[in-house]
Amino acid sequence: MKRVIERTYLIARTSRALRPFAATLGALCLMSATQTAFAMPLTVPQIQTATTNTIRYKCSGGNALTVQYMNTKNKQSFALLTVDDRKMLFVNVLAASGAKYVGDRFTWWTKGPEGTLTDETADPKAAPLLSECKTG
Secondary structure, three states, rough: OHHHHHHHHHHHHHHHHHHHHHHHHHHHHHHHHHHHHHHHOOOOOOOOOEEEEEEEEHHHHHHHEEEEEEEEOOOOOOEEEEEOEEEEEEEEOOOOOOOOEEOOOOOEEEEEEEEEEEOOOOOOOOOOHHHEEOOO
16 A cells, blocks of 8 residues: 555656646647748639749849749739748739839839838838839
């Protein structure tokens, strides 16, 4: 009987010691699954790409920007570019002139071989994030 009590005490003590480890392992597994979900590629089977064009721009201040333009078979246009270290998909919207793409709070506006990237939440008098961007 004494051995049973000692063994029960040992198991209880061990399980209490392992609880933080189990909680940490569970949290890591959850974060891993969440990270995997965010890393999944964006696919919309109903929207099929008709043409893709990648253009590199050189902007004022020595900055560079690469934009991948996609035109779809259903006549939509998108621009894929990196802003604040995030790869973002911009959607073409109505513009008085040139081509205007909007993604999150940013606007990428091109006219001919030039483009400008602005943050629509910034002060209206603030300089654009990227300006005088010209094709290489």
